[in-house]
Amino acid sequence: MATNLTKAPLLRKAATRGYSKLAPVSGIPNYEVKTSTLPNKTVVVAADNDSQIARVSIILRAGSRNETAENLGITHLLRNCAGLSTKNASQFIITRNIQQVGASLTATSDRETISYTLEGTRSAVEKVIPYFTEVATQQVFKPWEVAENTGRLHLDIATRPLQVRAIDLLHKAAFRTGLGNSMFIPKFHIGKISSESLQHYVCENFTSGRAAVVGLGMDEAEVTKIAQSLHLGSGEGQTRPSPYKGGEVRSDKGGDLAFVAIAGEGASLANAKEALAFAVLQRAIGTGPQVKWSARDNGLLSKVVGNAEFASSAINANYSDTGLFGVLVAVPAKNASSVVQSTYKFMKCINVSEEDVSRGKNQLKTALLLEGENGANAIENLATQAVLTGTAHSATSLAALVDSISASDVQQAANKVRSGKLSVASVGNLTGVPYMDEL
Template sequence: MASTLTKTPLLRSISSRGYAQLAPIGGISNYELKSTTLPNKLVLVSAENESPLARVSVIFRAGSRFESVDNLGAAHVVRTAAGLSTRNASQFAIIRNLQQVGASLTATSDRETIAYTLEGTRQAVEKVLPFLSEVATEQVFKPWEIAELADRLKLDLAVRPLQLRAVDLLHKAAFRTGLGNSQFIPKFQIGKISSETLQHFVSSTFTSGRAAVIGLGIDNSKLTQFAQGLNLDSSAGISSVNPYKGGEVRSDKGGEFAFVALAGEGAALTNTKEALATAVLQNVLSAGPQVKWSSNDNGVVPRAIGNTDGYSVRGINASYSDTGLVGVLLAAPAKSAGKIVEGAVKALKSGNISDADVNRAKNLLKTNLLLELESGSSAVQSYGTQAVLTGAVRSPADVVSAVDSVTTADVRNALQKAARKLTIASVGNLSEVPYADQL
């Protein structure tokens, strides 16, 4: 989920003199990460990647899992409200100043975090850093501006693909509350979340001990000065403990296709060994075709399903601070959905994983991690999530080295853990989709 205040298209034609070899737009990949914790417990991560672009992100543990029955959807509204008037700047001033220097400010959120990321040239980012501070920490939520967000919230709900809805329901069935809260505001809550409710949610979650500041391509001293100047309370805030429960949710929408998410308990980010094994397991189950326009998938789930036309499968893995989910997402024609779901469940419960499957999956995972390293935006997001949820940061290059230590036994153990109690969520035409007790 993302809300972009202003985004300038990247010019594809760039003219420069050939006197020196310039760093690539994403900078170098073997940079050193500097991580410190300020006295107020705010985590600060910086790196000089020699990129002409700078990126600064302020991230909080303030996702939808921290909502209660009374404020369901608050995280969605807070994200959507990014860029509205703040204590010291109007909405017009924020957008105008960002556009004036050619920078962009984006708000993203998931079930555990909300992040505000500023991107632009180094000079541009330095000029508009105060506006990042305003948007991230000085919200006022004026009632008339919040009321105008209703149409945007309705649009977000209307354009949700059924695949995303299936994963949303998967969390609901697996955790019920907390992590089971949707990333989207319920329809019945639109227009009912007041400014006071939003202020209370922010004051309970936007605290220094629940925050991290990440900077790439910006001087460490300037980033430290920026982080120290953030107006953040030092209270502990609210907590959310959500053990995995498992279950089933069905949402019959009709149509020609069925979308089914199957998963079991995964691993927490704080358990590095299990988290890596689960990430490898995701690619073992199904990583999708690796050749453009191809339909071949060497994952264990497609092999178990066999020769059935017209379906798609992808491995899913969601690791949170204390637990996770791992499994597959299926999209199939309604008439053949039963056979496909049964084949996927059989693969998850069989535990039939070979050394070749694990080696292939490890190579796929390492490739994805290194590609993430080449993208400054993805790297900032990854570092921010690690910093705010675990208090420590490891570069993708370090994680790649750790992936090699994952054994076939580790992956089999992760699969056995997931298969003990499967969660099933399905959306679409469910006429042929079996119930959980039939599998």
């Protein structure tokens, strides 16, 4: 009998209206991104996507490229120190309060930036914002709390996969210092970095001119209020330029596989069109299988290397003043010689056809949109753009921009890599991996 009830037209209408009123949990995808700059030069980005989840990020240009030889690895320690006691709140109170409302606080860092992100339901985020800003800007680094963190540094280093090592070493080979600094602390610096050094690093790099505050699922006024309440030093400081140099780094670690990364100079974030052209080229070369359980992608590199046993993915990293573009291959030690040789040869004569470009564009658009669907990725992208370029675009508008990239733009990008100096980094079992001068 109950089923008959819904057949009454009036009830049916009410039911449909009720459901359609709810925004999807992940929010609407084509939200508007509002960017502004405060008088103290902090960039504020707000994007309200009607999601029930709110995310807010404080991001600073204080990544590992700002490290010097004396404090190498300090950003690794710094991101592990997120959540320790601050000027006005203890570690205990910070963690308990954030847990109690069901929010989550994370700190991530890359070569250029370090970011603190708070996520949770809207009401939860609103309640613990004061603790969040404390964690991001009011650190005190009590020596005994920092010392207790040493175990985590060892764990982080020990659990780095070789792929990550290869990319790290590739940066070292390509840039030497600055962008060449690893995102992980070198073993010889564990326990050697004092609280004073941490405090000094924070004072120097955590300034209002190097910061951005980004909110996703929050309205502009709220985000601006957070940005205005931050206690940051004034000024913009200086980021030392880190030009591409090129070279080779090898790290013999044994095992069955060799991981070899080969790359040349790519595009900087400052040139959005070139950066997108490189992103298309990356997809055209191939970023691993797109079909589950298949062994090979149908990218350019797979076609060149042929039937040998190997796996590969193209790499595209964009930084504020330069970039890195190349490929990473994983290969059993016994086949390494031929695969590395043909990969290197491929990098020296990359050639893309119209079809490759359109496949690359399609794949890139899908990847951008899929990534944008996940709020955590979306805010990370917005934040990085905001702090490095001063503006931010949503995934939807970036995907629309991909259409404007022509085949000749991509060919130009390929030409830049082809004609430039290459860098090679290899890690793992290197018995069969040729040296760069033998390639």
